[in-house]
Amino acid sequence: MTIVPNSIEARDIAYQLHPNVNLRKYEKTGGLVIESGDGIYVTDTSGKRYIEGMAGLWSVALGFGEKRLAEVAKAQMEKLPYYHTFSYKTHGPSIDLAEMLIKMAPVPMSKVHFTSSGSEANDLACKMVWYRSNALGLKDKKKIIGRVKGYHGVTIASASITGLPRNHESFDLPLDRMIHTSCPSYVHFGLEGESETEFTARILKDLEDLILKEGPETIAAFWGEPVMGAGGVLTPPAGYWEGVQEILNKYDILLVADEVICGFGRTGKMFACETFNIKPDVLVVSKQISSSYMPLSAIIVNDRFYQPIADESNRIGVFGHGFTASGHPVATAVGLENLKIIQERDLVGNAARLEEKFLGGLAKLAEHPLAHSSRGVGLIGALEMKPWEGAAAGDAAAALSAACEEEGLICRNVAEALCFCPPLIITAEQIDDMFACVARALDKVA
């Protein structure tokens, strides 16, 4: 793309430092400037329309033009644009949404604490895990187990639990207390001749071996996304989550389920914990909680997690944590309305009903000579490409992603996978349109 002086692209290059790009490359190429959105589509400044096959960043469940959310935000801004939840003060929207989350949680939960991003929520959950261990007099029980290819955000603790080198390198991370166990992706880490069952047993043994090596009394919590998203949509093999929970229970280790991507319908159930029979102590949610119309996230904790923390705050005199925007009234009002719409329109059911079509479409694309395989659950999936001979790892998926963009589809390449996570409002016909773009793009790069 030629950058015209003083154009919006040129001003973007001049003034913004962007996340998740090669900054030197960005100085030359700039980015695609999106101007408006409607349904599953977004439009750039030249008027070109794209299917947003990633729902933004795995998050815009209701699509890009939900008027009810705009109206609720306006009404709340006019009534009470800001208030906090500190120092014995509170307000209606945060109370209403907390109640709704407790009532809809997949397992009995006790309390909700609001934050504004997935990273903040994971960071807070981590701090609370440490606070709780101290409350219980377990001063050595502080280590946290994340997984290779897991993603939990970019703040210091969240990035440390994340198992992706790009989020560690040159940031002096991970922190020493964060350790990582094997990734449960059979496609990527299964050995030659190893069955999926044997793979699962090996990965579970890795986890138990790590716990025993470190000392179970030093391990406080295990962190996991039910389906790994940013690692490349990595679905767990059968029996994996049951096995993990058996090991954690044996050694009294807390389970934190990071449902920042999966929560609120993505896997065809309200929570992926229901899809995979996971019983977490802490549930971390964000993204689809407000369809990302407002920054909002939360941790939802059970009683065995909450009680020691309440005792410790009583001993100290205060729970010394909180953000200016914790439970922000506009964000929580929008979140509440968003979840009501997800329920009223049965968008969780939509994801469940369209799963077969969505995964079937991906499987069909995987028959292309350039493709290796496909995977997914509900309305989240990936097409794994065959690596190109002589090319750098990831080049095939990057080329396909660029070709999709030319064809009018935004999706995301992660290593050799092309990821799809469309808005939950997508229809069967729109899934056909989305995959028709991919089919044309595959032929283009072939």
Ligand code: PLP
């Ligand atoms: N956890 C998971 C599973 C995520 O996918 C993400 C973001 O993609 C995060 C946490 C971090 O959320 P945020 O970008 O809002 O900080």
